[in-house]
Amino acid sequence: MKGILDFSYMIQSVPTIAKGIPISISIAVIAFGFGIMIGLIGALVKIYRIPFLKEITNVYVSFIRGTPLLVQIFLSYYGIPLAIRHINEQFGTEWNISFIPAIYFIYVAFALNAGAYLTETIRAAIMAVDRGQLEASYSVGMTTYQSMRQIILPQALKVGLPNIGNHFIAMLKDTSLAFAASVPEIMGMAKIIAGRTSRFFEVYIVAALLYWLICIVLERLLAVLERRLRRNERGVKHD
Amino acid sequence: MIEIKNLHKYFENHHVLKGLDLTVSQGETVAVIGPSGSGKSTLLRCMNLLEIPSTGELRLDEIHINARHISKTDLLSIRKNTAMVFQNYNLFANKTAAENIAEALITVRKMNKRIAMDIAQQMLKKVGLENKADHYPSGLSGGQQQRVAIGRALVLNPRVVLFDEPTSALDPELVQEVLQVIRNAAQEHVTMVIVTHELDFARDVADRIIFMDDGKIVEQNSAAEFFINPRQERTIKFLEKFKQQNMYYI
Incomplete structure (x- = not known):
């Protein structure tokens, strides 16, 4: 009798699904990099209570935290082309919307999302x-600079690293939502081959294991980074 | 030379400094004493503009500042030419003892890093901590941290070093090592303004004593005269209380 799972099929599917890994990681890394910049600016705006910018930051953080990421992805995916078309009509520019790869809209949505959460995290760390x-x-x-x-x-980095690391891991898992904009990351690849063979369960187990594996590696890296940053708590500098 | 004219400081509606005039000559050591809440620390913090005075004038040699309009350049030049030793040391927690001393030389004075670290090492020797160069503040005792902090201030050769109750947070047995470092600096004619509760130390090290109460300077005199012949009723009362306190220790 055949078991519930077709293991050989699972192993076969790994290379195909793994093709999505670089895309998932690139979304997380690029968006998080911009997110940290946005978060740092947002945190400083809030700490120094810069008039006008402070209100904008508050609305931005509140909106991002109050709406699902999936909705933000759709807003970015459908909204940015509309905005570009509007700019083209208004200013006579000729930016071609159809040449922009879908992944750029994902970068924007994820960077804005990370930026909002990191605004609060970085602000708390600086405070x-x-x-x-x-x-x-x-x-x-x-x-001041x-x-x-x-x-x-x-010093704020040392305080904030565990939280920032958590955000990064959460964001890496959230990249699975990018398939909604038909970006072939891990989840996107899994859906494609599952659709071909109808072996959904096996394929999604492989996807889950791949996410888990990446996150384990990330956790290790974060632990090493944290230890390095905390060395000045041990009292003496070792070069 | 430092000159303060008619300095006022309000925190919200609380009038902390009520029209202070003070001159400190080059090479002079001035101790500021007085009861808690008399505005001593605020006065000190106004002298390097960590607190911005509400009204009044501040002159540090050629730098002249009116509290009503302080430019960024003025603010920085005052801070670059003064240094402060804090009650809680406030050593940079992410820097070693030597790096703490070298930091401003590198960042503010744009000095070559290796030269700055050499100078820092010499300064550590001066405060008796040459073997602690690579220790982070968390690995130093309170007294050691405060000596590094004094080194961090002295290394800049500032026009004046401001001491804000430098021994108040220390264990009694660590007070003397810090006071000795300050005494050495006084002997080298570093201009210093010291807010302190250590009256014996003030008498010992200061050229002049300032007694403050309720946001005003009540009395000032040479260290010798001040303790033997206090003139104001308020000063006499304060000194008597101090003497009584000391009797408990005997």
């Missing part, structure tokens, strides 16, 4: 650094 650190750097003549760069942000 967690003792105020005396900033005063001390001011007292030796450093500018120099203090941030040399003293505050390195």
Whole structure:
């Protein structure tokens, strides 16, 4: 009697589904990189209570946190082409919408999504650094930029790394939503071959294992990074 | 030379400094004493513009500032020419002892990193911590941290070093090592303004004592005269309380 699972089919399907790995990782890495920049700007806007920008940031964070990522992906996928067409009509430019790969809309949606969550995470991390650190750097003549760069942000990174790492892992798993914009990442590839053979369960188990494997590697990397950043808690510098 | 004229500071509606005038000459050590809440620390923090005075004037040699309009350049040049030692040390937690001292030389003075680290090493020797160069603040005792902090201030050769209760957070047995470092600096004629509760130390190290109460300077005199012949009623009361406190220790 045949078992529930067709193991040889599962193993066969791995190379095809694994083709989606670079795309999943590229979405997570690129979007997260921009997300960190957005988050840092958003955090500083909120901390320094910059008028007008602060209100915009609040609305942005509230909207992103209050709407599902899947909806944001659709808004980006259908909204950006509309916006570009509008700009073309208004300013006589001739940007061709159909040449933009779908993955760019995914980058935008994911970067904006990560940026909103990271705004709060980075803000909390910066606020967690003792105020005396900033005063001390001011007292030796450093500018706000120099203090941030040399003293505050390195310490905030140490405080915020576990949270930022969690966001990254969560985002990597969320890249599975990109198939909604027909981007062939892990989940997209799985759907394609499952559709051909109707062996949905086997294919999705393989997809699940691949996500899990990537996340295990990420967890290890984060632990190493965290240990490196925490070395100044051990009292003595070892080069 | 530092000159403060008619300095006022409000926190919301709370009038903390009520029209202060103060001059500190080059090479002079001035101790500021007084009860808690008298505005000593605020005065000190106004001198390097960590607090922006509400009204009044501040002069540091050729840099002249009116509290009503302080430009970014003025603010930075005041801070680059002063240094502060904090009650809670405030060493940069992500930097070693040597890096703490070298940081401003590298970042602010744009000094070559290796030269700055050499200078930092010499400064550590001066404060008696040459073997702690690679220790992070978390690996140092309170007294050691404060000595590094003093080194961080002195290495900049500032026009004045401001001490904000430098020994208040220390265990009693660690106070002396910090006071000794400050004493050495006084002997080298570093201009210093020291807010302190250590009256014996103030008498010992300072050229002049300032007594503050309720946001005003009540009395100032040479260290010798101040303790022997206090003139104001308020000063006499304060000193008597201190003497009584000390009797408990004996």
